[in-house]
Amino acid sequence: MNETLSVIENRKSTRNFSPAGISEEEKDAILHATMRAPTAGNLMLYSIIEVEDQTLKERLAVTCDNQPFIAKAPYVLLFVADYQRFFDFFMFSDAETACVQKGFSPRLPQEGDLLLACCDALIAAQTAVIAAESMGIGSCYIGDILENAEIHREIFHLPRYTLPITLLCFGRPAVEKSEKRLTPRYERKYIVFKNAYRRLAAGEFPHMVKTAAEHNFPELTLEEAAKTLGQNIYMRKYVSEFSVEMNRSVRGWISQWNGQQESD
Numbered sequence: 001m002n003e004t005l006s007v008i009e010n011r012k013s014t015r016n017f018s019p020a021g022i023s024e025e026e027k028d029a030i031l032h033a034t035m036r037a038p039t040a041g042n043l044m045l046y047s048i049i050e051v052e053d054q055t056l057k058e059r060l061a062v063t064c065d066n067q068p069f070i071a072k073a074p075y076v077l078l079f080v081a082d083y084q085r086f087f088d089f090f091m092f093s094d095a096e097t098a099c100v101q102k103g104f105s106p107r108l109p110q111e112g113d114l115l116l117a118c119c120d121a122l123i124a125a126q127t128a129v130i131a132a133e134s135m136g137i138g139s140c141y142i143g144d145i146l147e148n149a150e151i152h153r154e155i156f157h158l159p160r161y162t163l164p165i166t167l168l169c170f171g172r173p174a175v176e177k178s179e180k181r182l183t184p185r186y187e188r189k190y191i192v193f194k195n196a197y198r199r200l201a202a203g204e205f206p207h208m209v210k211t212a213a214e215h216n217f218p219e220l221t222l223e224e225a226a227k228t229l230g231q232n233i234y235m236r237k238y239v240s241e242f243s244v245e246m247n248r249s250v251r252g253w254i255s256q257w258n259g260q261q262e263s264d
């Protein structure tokens with residue numbers, strides 16, 4: 001296994017940070033690598049906000065589903081899917097007038113543009129994760145930044161054609177890396193298909209989740225254990241308060257892009 005593969009193989013999310021900070025050189029190296037990530041049309045449809053203010057980190061620790069470790073992270077980056085910069089550039093360029101003159105119809109940013117900008121921002125984020133990891137700096141994604149659209153829009157002054165797609169916390173792990181085991185993954189046959197999508201048959205699910213099911217419910221048969229696990233995940237991850245709030249909040253972001261509510 002080469003060094004790059006080894007870094008990827010041994011990465012695990014870090015939520016417990018050592019007090020050792022991250023130097024300006026290290027931050028610079030992370031940001032430099034991040035901006036080398038592939039980007040659709042080379043437009044860089046994302047912005048990165050370095051969250052340095054401690055009060056702000058503490059606020060995010062609450063608004064992102066009460067996760068106190070956010071406030072303790074030495075370095076926090078917000079990744080914003082961003083079509084605002086390019087749309088503003090188009091306006092600066094009188095692109096709409098030129099477009100009409102050439103017989104085309106101008107348009108506003110739409111859902112496809114939003115998803116493309118999200119791709120850009122997330123690819124940049126994961127590049128930051130690997131760059132940091134290669135320097136011994138751990139990280140953890142915070143998906144809950146998608147919640148509380150109104151609050152996050154106001155805190156970060158996010159204009160209409162943006163969406164804060166993910167937050168990343170960085171820091172050196174407090175616990176020696178080798179002391180933490182890698183989180184398991186499902187077997188490749190359930191995830192990777194050849195040439196076309198393959199919908200799993202009912203009988204495959206107990207085997208897909210076998211490790212977790214048997215670990216959590218050793219007293220049950222595999223099928224019963226798998227169903228109990230599925231019910232637990234449904235309750236904890238799918239209908240729980242944070243998930244309902246995330247979907248409400250994301251509807252708000254999409255409505256804002258579509259001009260269905262007041263925007264700046």
Ligand SMILES: Cc1cc2nc3c(=O)[nH]c(=O)nc-3n(C[C@H](O)[C@H](O)[C@H](O)COP(=O)(O)O)c2cc1C
Nearest residue numbers: 011012013014015067140141142143144166182183
């Ligand atoms: C999009 C996304 C959102 C996540 N959000 C959170 C989060 O809000 N809080 C958290 O502690 N971990 C979060 N994680 C980390 C996952 O829980 C973690 O990646 C997963 O459990 C696998 O563990 P590993 O990263 O150690 O392999 C998130 C990961 C991703 C990719």
